[in-house]
Amino acid sequence: MLCQLSINNFAIVRFLELDFKAGMTSITGETGAGKSIAIDALGLCLGNRADANTVRPGASKTEVSARFTLHDVPLAKRWLEDSDLDAEDECILRRTINSDGRSRAYINGNPVPVTQLKAIGQLLIGIHGQHAHHAMLKSEHQLNLLDHYANHKLLLDSVSASYQRCKQVENELKYLEQAQHERISRQQLLQYQVEELNEFNLGLEEFDEIEQEHKRLANGTDLIERCQAGLHLLTESDEGNIESLLNKVAAIADTLQGYDESLAPISSMISDALIQVQESASEIESYLSSLELDPEHFAYLEKRLSTAMQLARKHHVSADKLAVHHQELMSELAELAGDETKLDEIRQQLETNKNNYLTNAQKLSQSRSRYAKELDKLVTQSIHDLNMPKGKFTIQINHNPDNISVNGCDSIEFMVTTNPGQPLQPISKVASGGELSRIGLGIQVITAKKVATPTLIFDEVDVGISGPTASVVGRMLRSLGESTQVLCVTHLPQVAGNGHQHMFVNKFNKGGNTETTMQTLDKDQRVNELARLLGGDVITENTLANARELLQ
Known part of the structure; x- marks a missing residue:
C-alpha cells in the first residue's frame, strides 16, 4: 500500500x-x-x-x-x-x-x-x-470493465497470441498473392528461356573445349606446315639438322673428356640435349599423325560456338558463363514452381490458425458470459442500494465469429432499466447523469474488490x-477500505x-x-470540516451535531 x-x-x-x-x-x-x-x-x-x-x-x-x-x-x-x-x-x-x-x-x-x-x-x-462514468458509455470500455472483473488474463493472452499469429500468416499470404501476377509472368519467361537453353544443352566446361578445338582446326594447315618445318630442322634436313649437329658435338665432347675429366658434365649436358631433341621430334611426328582436318566437324564446332555466343548476348552474359546462367535459371524456375505449393501451405496454415483463434475466442466468450451473469446480479443489487430500487442491470454479449479482433469475437452492451415497466435499453439511452454516476460507481467498487x-x-x-444515496456510497467505500x-x-x-x-x-x-x-x-477538526461541508461558511450547533452523527 x-x-x-x-x-x-x-x-x-x-x-x-x-x-x-x-x-x-x-x-x-x-x-x-x-x-x-x-x-x-x-x-x-x-x-x-x-x-x-x-x-x-x-x-x-x-x-x-x-x-x-x-x-x-x-x-x-x-x-x-x-x-x-x-x-x-x-x-x-x-x-x-x-x-x-x-x-x-x-x-x-x-x-x-x-x-x-x-x-x-x-x-x-x-x-x-470522475469521468469514468462517461467512458462507460463506450462499448470497448464496457468490455474492458467486464474483462477486468473476470480477470481471465490467460484467456485474453491466448486470444491475443492466436490473433497475432493469424495476422502474421494473413500478411504473408497477402504478399504472395499480390506478387502472384508478377511471378506468373516471370515463370512464363523463365520457362521459355530454360527450354531454349535446354535444347542447346551446353555443358558446364563445354564452351572452353569448343573454343580450343575450333581454334586448333581453324589453324590446322598452319599447324601442319609449322610442325613439319620444325621436324625438318630437328632431324630431317640434309644440310645439317639439329640431331646430326648434336651428334657431332657429342663426339667432340667425348674426346675432350678423355683429355680432361673436368669436361665430363659438358658431355653429359650435350647427351641430354640430344635426347630432348629426339623426344621432341617423336612428339611432333605423333601429333602430325593424329592431326585431321575434318571440314564437317569444323563446321559443327563453328555453328555451336556461334550459337553459344548469340545466346550469351541474348541473356546478357559472357559466353563462358552461359552454362552457369542456364543452371541459375533452372533453379529460379524450380523455386517459382514451389511458390504455388507454398501458397497452398500458407492457406492451410491460415485456416488452422483461424480455427485455433476461434476456439480460444469461444472459451473467452464463455468466460465472459459466466462472469457477466455474476456481475449482473451484483450491479443490480448495488443500484438498488443506491436509491434505484426498481432498477435492473444486465450485460448483453454478442458473439460473432466473423468479428475477429485482438480481444476476441464479442461485442457487448450494458443494458439497464431504471423505472418499472420500462424495457432494458442501452445505458447510453436510458440513464440520466445522476443515475449514470450511481451505476458507474457501483461497477467501479464491485470490480475493485476483484483485483489485487x-x-x-x-x-x-x-x-x-x-x-441518502451519498451515505450508501460512503458505506460502500468504507467497506472496500476494510480490505484495500x-x-x-x-x-x-x-x-x-x-x-x-x-x-x-x-x-x-x-x-x-x-x-x-x-x-x-484529528477528531475535533474532522467534526468542524464535516460541519463546513454540511452548512457552508456558517457553522452552527445543528451542523456540528449533524457532523458528529456522521462520524458515528
Whole structure:
C-alpha cells in the first residue's frame, strides 16, 4: 500500500510530506483549493506525462516520490525481482522534472525509463476518476470493465497470441498473392528461356573445349606446315639438322673428356640435349599423325560456338558463363514452381490458425458470459442500494465469429432499466447523469474488490450523487477500505464521514505567492470540516451535531 508521498515544488505546492494509513482516507477541501493535487503529483510517479508547467514558478525542478510497502503484493515483488530492482518489502518511485521540461524516473534509486514506472504503477495503484462514468458509455470500455472483473488474463493472452499469429500468416499470404501476377509472368519467361537453353544443352566446361578445338582446326594447315618445318630442322634436313649437329658435338665432347675429366658434365649436358631433341621430334611426328582436318566437324564446332555466343548476348552474359546462367535459371524456375505449393501451405496454415483463434475466442466468450451473469446480479443489487430500487442491470454479449479482433469475437452492451415497466435499453439511452454516476460507481467498487491492487483512488467519483444515496456510497467505500487502502477525494460530507481518517487541503497566500497544504485532521477538526461541508461558511450547533452523527 501507499505509505508516504513527498512533493517538492509541484504546481502551487512548495513542500508536502504526507503519511498514509490503511483503510479509507477521505480528502476534502474548499472549492479551488486543489483537492486532487496530491493525486496529480502521484500520477507523475506512476508515469503520467509531465512538462515544464508542472514546476512551481521560481523553482528549478519538481520532485515527487512515493513509498509503498509490498507485504501483500507478490506480483509487484516478482516484477521488481525480474527487473533487478528488488528492495525486499519496499518500493520507492521517484520522478524529477526540470524547468526545461526534461524528466527523470527512478525505482528504488535506480534510473529507469518512464514506461517502467507505468508498468509497476499498474500493480500498485488503481485510479478511478470522475469521468469514468462517461467512458462507460463506450462499448470497448464496457468490455474492458467486464474483462477486468473476470480477470481471465490467460484467456485474453491466448486470444491475443492466436490473433497475432493469424495476422502474421494473413500478411504473408497477402504478399504472395499480390506478387502472384508478377511471378506468373516471370515463370512464363523463365520457362521459355530454360527450354531454349535446354535444347542447346551446353555443358558446364563445354564452351572452353569448343573454343580450343575450333581454334586448333581453324589453324590446322598452319599447324601442319609449322610442325613439319620444325621436324625438318630437328632431324630431317640434309644440310645439317639439329640431331646430326648434336651428334657431332657429342663426339667432340667425348674426346675432350678423355683429355680432361673436368669436361665430363659438358658431355653429359650435350647427351641430354640430344635426347630432348629426339623426344621432341617423336612428339611432333605423333601429333602430325593424329592431326585431321575434318571440314564437317569444323563446321559443327563453328555453328555451336556461334550459337553459344548469340545466346550469351541474348541473356546478357559472357559466353563462358552461359552454362552457369542456364543452371541459375533452372533453379529460379524450380523455386517459382514451389511458390504455388507454398501458397497452398500458407492457406492451410491460415485456416488452422483461424480455427485455433476461434476456439480460444469461444472459451473467452464463455468466460465472459459466466462472469457477466455474476456481475449482473451484483450491479443490480448495488443500484438498488443506491436509491434505484426498481432498477435492473444486465450485460448483453454478442458473439460473432466473423468479428475477429485482438480481444476476441464479442461485442457487448450494458443494458439497464431504471423505472418499472420500462424495457432494458442501452445505458447510453436510458440513464440520466445522476443515475449514470450511481451505476458507474457501483461497477467501479464491485470490480475493485476483484483485483489485487493494494491501493485504490476515487477522485470525485461521487459527482451527481447526494442525500441518502451519498451515505450508501460512503458505506460502500468504507467497506472496500476494510480490505484495500482507499483514497477518496470528495465534496460530500456523507462520504467523507465514512473515512477511517480524513485529510484536508487548504490554499493560502504567503508573501504574494499561492501555496497549497494538506494535513491530517484529528477528531475535533474532522467534526468542524464535516460541519463546513454540511452548512457552508456558517457553522452552527445543528451542523456540528449533524457532523458528529456522521462520524458515528
